[in-house]
């Protein structure tokens with residue numbers, strides 16, 4: 001059974017049914033990884049004010065380099081976190097029953113991201129080993145940016161979701177895995193070295209085609225081979 005709209009809804013309901021909540025410090029141990037329950041505004045402030053301080057000190061010509069740095073950090077996080085989620089027992093229980101193909105893994109990861117409230121993401125195009133395109137309708141970074149600075153951005157501001165796009169492609173279609181099955185590319189907890197994998201990115205979404213922070217209606221991410 002492949003993952004379509006109704007399976008995504010079932011996965012989202014199942015993830016919500018897992019009763020995932022943070023401990024007293026806001027740490028959430030779920031899906032084999034450590035998540036945090038925190039305010040989006042807090043993350044946004046760290047990210048955007050870091051960027052503004054760098055530009056203030058070094059000049060606006062550093063905007064792309066700073067963006068690349070934040071996207072790279074996000075992609076590193078995505079490979080480790082989403083790879084951990086894919087390897088987890090919760091994935092086996094909630095998502096795996098619907099997975100037939102590598103493309104189902106992408107839809108499954110996006111369903112989990114949507115269940116966790118990471119942006120109302122909709123996959124619009126998958127070209128295996130080439131390209132992943134998705135749109136986000138409530139990305140916390142762009143919405144936070146607009147709230148704080150207005151829709152004044154010159155480039156995309158959703159660095160986390162840009163990193164996630166590249167990270168998903170890297171996890172699902174790593175170089176040299178063309179003849180491997182979806183089961184063979186699935187990370188194994190405690191065995192697959194996701195840290196080492198993240199250090200050698202193979203796909204990248206360096207900017208968003210559209211971003212709410214620039215005044216667009218939604219954000220569009222295209223991850224392609226580096």
Ligand SMILES: [Zn+2]
Pocket residue numbers: 139142156157158208210211212213218219220
């Ligand atoms: Zn955006």
